[in-house]
Amino acid sequence: MNDILAYSRWCLGVVILILAWEITGNRGWLGSTWPPLSSIFDYLNSRPNLELLVRNAGVTGVNAVLGLLFGTLIGALLAILGFLIPRLYPGLSTFATFVNALPLIALGPLLIITVGEGATPVAIATLSVFFSFFVAAISGINQTTAIQRDVTIVFGASRWKKLRFVQLPAAVPRLFDGLKLGASAAVLGAILGEWFGSGSGLGVILVSAMQNFQIELLWSAALFGTLLTITGFVCISLIRIAFFRRYL
Amino acid sequence: MAEFQKETLGSPLDGSPPTSVMQPFIEIDGVSKRFHLSRSDYVDALVDISFEIYRNEFVALVGPSGCGKSTLLRMIAGLDEPSDGVIKVGDDHPRELIAKQRVGMAMQEHGLMPWLDAVGNVSLPFRLAGLPIDPERVEELLELVKLSKFSNARPSQLSGGMKQRLSIARALVLQPDLLILDEPFGALDAVTRRMMNQELQRIWSRKPTTTVLVTHSLEEAVFLSDRILMMSPNPGTVISEYPVPLPRPRTLETSREKDFLSLVESVTARLDEICATELLS
Structure with a gap:
């Protein structure tokens, strides 16, 4: 019953948001650059327009997924390394913080000339994902209680066995939180990377629509970016639910 | 080591004791533990503790809070190192016994x-x-x-x-060759606790294992153990020793018998005495 109530509240919120957007655009309260939602849907109603956006959203989606994958892997590897070799941890942590502190926008041109235009979106997506996953993994690995750790030591576990059978399973909820954060960061990173002069992707559309004052296209691209993030979020939530049903 | 064997061979229980009970297994020799609170400040949690625990003996460590019994237990378990002195378990450093996966442990928090x-x-x-x-x-x-x-x-x-x-x-x-129990039933209500003690006693009697138990409950200590070591705080040290000659298996009836009650009473009296001196000093 509570679920239904929460769900209907959620729907009501979405409806209010859509209505507010529509009315604001229709009345022109925020100027000509804020179109009503219906005109964006009108724009998308034409097959070539829709195809253009779907194709480029697909490119961004692939970039984001690759970035999420690489970023997660790197973050996880660094966290595991930091756990297995405790001496390395302070250095790794400083390194990760340092990389995260670099403004990605400054890294863009650097990446273009090093890894090339094609790989820049994936590289930036990777960089934006790895830190949040690294932090989530480190905090997850340390989720066990002192007693659980003592018991593990007394049973004579090696560091690896400790990680494999105690610390990693204990980290799972945090890892999924890290993935969720990573999903939105990956889309953002991919778009930013495409912005710097990739051949295709939502980032490219955003830049060209902005420069050519194609308001509907600009908003459509933003909408598709949002849809990508939501899709990623929903996918990870579903995997999480399936995982917890199966193992927890 | 040779000296150690001589001592134990010369013990009066040389006649026909259950041989399994009389082999020394844990040797604690002049163990101290100092905790540094700051650069210049420290507290001596344990000072110059020496005793032995025999193979397949069940020993209870009791004493007022802060007497260092859990610290001592952690060092026997290999979770902590003494500042001074030596702990040997079956001729090994406790950590070697851990590495051989020969230690079992249950604590107040189940973990x-x-x-x-x-x-x-x-x-x-x-x-x-x-x-x-x-x-x-x-x-x-x-x-x-x-x-x-x-x-x-x-x-x-x-x-x-x-x-x-x-x-x-x-x-x-x-x-395990060594079972470490730190207040395993400390978080349970009194009734459940008595039941659990009976269960543990039953399980233990089926296969006696060298066991060190830390507990606040003197009834529990008397009910479960072969020997009680009483510790006093400031600095932590072993102050008295009580053999528990009650036959096994022990049941809930045992815990109402006169021998049981009088032993609990004398141990309690000693503990009260320690606590009183502690409060006066």
């Missing part, structure tokens, strides 16, 4: 893994030791602690007493 069911938790020591899981042994242990029906239950689905029984099953599954 069970919430993502594993009862079978998974009892199998965990096999996994951590890198040994193949012996499902029959796991089954046997669950039966021993009367949790066979709950083999697929997770810790969150079990009562406090069940969780403690499960953590004892986990401690025993690899047939």
Whole structure:
């Protein structure tokens, strides 16, 4: 019953948001650059327009997924390394913080000339994902209680066995939180990377629509970016639910 | 080592004791523990403690809070190092015994893994030791602690007493040479606690294992152990020793008998005395 109530509240919120957007655009309260939602849907109603956006959203989606994958892997590897070799941890942590502190926008041109235009979106997506996953993994690995750790030591576990059978399973909820954060960061990173002069992707559309004052296209691209993030979020939530049903 | 053997061979119990009981297993020699609070400030938690625990003997460490009994237990378990002195368990450093996976431990907080069911938790020591899981042994242990029906239950689905029984099953599954118990029933209500003591006594009597128990309950200490070591604080040291000559198996009836009650009474009187001096000083 509570679920239904929460769900209907959620729907009501979405409806209010859509209505507010529509009315604001229709009345022109925020100027000509804020179109009503219906005109964006009108724009998308034409097959070539829709195809253009779907194709480029697909490119961004692939970039984001690759970035999420690489970023997660790197973050996880660094966290595991930091756990297995405790001496390395302070250095790794400083390194990760340092990389995260670099403004990605400054890294863009650097990446273009090093890894090339094609790989820049994936590289930036990777960089934006790895830190949040690294932090989530480190905090997850340390989720066990002192007693659980003592018991593990007394049973004579090696560091690896400790990680494999105690610390990693204990980290799972945090890892999924890290993935969720990573999903939105990956889309953002991919778009930013495409912005710097990739051949295709939502980032490219955003830049060209902005420069050519194609308001509907600009908003459509933003909408598709949002849809990508939501899709990623929903996918990870579903995997999480399936995982917890199966193992927890 | 030679000297050590001479001493024990010369003990008056040379006649026909249960040989398993009389072999020294844990040797604690001049052990001290100093905790540094700051650069110049420190506290001596334990000072110059020496005693022996025999193979398959059940020893209870009792004493007022802060007398360092848990610290001593942690050092015997290999979780902490003495600042001075030597602890040997079966001729090894405690950490070597850990590395051989010969130690079992159950604490006041059960420390069970919430993502594993009862079978998974009892199998965990096999996994951590890198040994193949012996499902029959796991089954046997669950039966021993009367949790066979709950083999697929997770810790969150079990009562406090069940969780403690499960953590004892986990401690025993690899047939340890040394069992470490730190207030294993401390969080349970009085009635459950008496039941658990009876259960632990039954389980232990089936296969006696060298056991060191830390407890606040003197009834529990008398009921379970072969010998009680009483400690006093500031600085922590062993002050008296009480053999517990009550025959096994002990039952709830035992705990109402005169011998039992008078021993509890004299141990309690000693503890009260220590606490009183402590308060006056």
